[in-house]
Amino acid sequence: MEASPPATPNGKQQHLLExxxxxxxxxxxxxxHAQLRNTPQAMGLATVYRHLRQLQQRGLVRCRHLPSGEALFAPTERDEHHLTCVDCGRTVPLPACPMHGDDLSPQQLDGFQLLFHTLEFFGLCPLCQQRQQG
Amino acid sequence: MEASPPATPNGKQQHLLExxxxxxxxxxxxxxHAQLRNTPQAMGLATVYRHLRQLQQRGLVRCRHLPSGEALFAPTERDEHHLTCVDCGRTVPLPACPMHGDDLSPQQLDGFQLLFHTLEFFGLCPLCQQRQQG
DNA sequence: GATAGAGTGAGTATCATTCTCAGTCAAGGG
DNA sequence: CCCTTGACTGAGAATGATACTCACTCTATC
Incomplete structure (x- = not known):
């Protein structure tokens, strides 16, 4: 199907990252998977997940889970965190990350090779506060 | 009616919290659900999830998601965070939380009523680092 | 009692993710 | 040139956690 030159070790992972x-x-x-459909970089759903996991293990993408159970991915270098409503699920990005992995002592790291972190705040958004009072 | 004091609004929720x-x-x-089975406090799976969501919305329990998609619940007052291996999924609790919700400015809060936060670190555990090199 | 409303749970539906497995490709040997 | 080997792929099925349905059961009130 795909006869590409042996330039990059894995073209599909590159495409996902880009x-x-x-x-x-x-x-x-x-x-x-949906965005790549009908493009030359289209790939199956299983392949998307396979490569996302590998990218995550190589520290190239981070992943967080919504209350809905859906997992969202972003490049690791984008250090963005969120405020999420536990009622309606609405998510607001926070402008800056008040936290860095450096804050962990070697003893706390316990031999782990740190790849990324997630810092998520949960609460009730203004609309859901209103609705609950009404 | 919700006229009753919120101290003991619901016996089943109390049981879950305890x-x-x-x-x-x-x-x-x-x-x-499994732990309560065969006890006087047994309740159906649907009821467990219903009440867990309500407890979460009332700020009484916090919830975090494992890479496996499973959600884990704990009382909010237990301010515990973790180090998780993105490969094998092993989780290590961190002794102290280096982060507090107070660190968010009112402007950042954007009207949200803050209930709890999750701070999770991800990396490769020593065993998985070895295995990948071998 | 009769009635209304909230709470419950067994079974089913949903949906993201993972697994299966046969097909395809690339490389190297004979 | 075949032929083997091994890695990669993806369609479809399986998995598993969670949400939904709806008839039933309490409880309180009339």
Whole structure:
């Protein structure tokens, strides 16, 4: 099917990473699969997830889970965190990350090779506060 | 009616909360359901999840998601965070939380009523680092 | 009692993710 | 040139956690 020159070790992972970098916000596995459909870089859903996991293990993408269970992916270098409503699920990005992995002592790291972190705040958004009072 | 004081609004929710407080570590919805089976406090799986969501919305329990997609619940007052291996999924609790919600400015909060936060670090555990090199 | 409303749970539906497995490709040997 | 080997792929099925449905059961009130 695909006879590409042996330039890069893995073209599909590169495509996924570029897609994530191009995107204005985090994407789910389903999003990525849908966006690539009908393009020359199209790939099956299983392949998307396979490579996302590998990219994550190589520290190139980070991943967070919505309350809905959906996982969202973004490039690791984008250090963005969120405020999420536990009622309606609405998510607001926070402008800056008040936290860095350096804050962990070697003893706390316990031999782990740190790849990324997620810091998520949960609460009730203004609309859901209103609705609950009404 | 919600006219009654919120101290003991619902016996089943109380049971779930007590179960979580008694437990040495976080529990999933399935765990809670299984642990209560064959006790006087037994309740259906649907009821467990219903009440867990309500407890979360009232700020009484926090919830985090494992890479496997499973959600783990703990009482909010237990301010525990983790180091998780993105390969094998092993999780190590961190002794202290280097982060507090107070670190968010009112402007950042954007009207949200803050309930809890999750701070999770991801990396490769020593065993998985070895295995990947071998 | 009769009635209304909230709470419940067994079974089913949903949906993201993972698994299976047969097909395809690339490289190297004979 | 075949032929083997191994890695990669993806369609479809399996998995598993969670949400939904709806008939049933309490409880309180009339």
């Amino acid at each position: 897609q994530l970098r191009r995107a204005a916000h985090e994407l789910s596995g389903q999003d990525l | 179960q979580l407080r008694r437990a040495a570590h976080e529990l999933s919805g399935q765990d809670l």
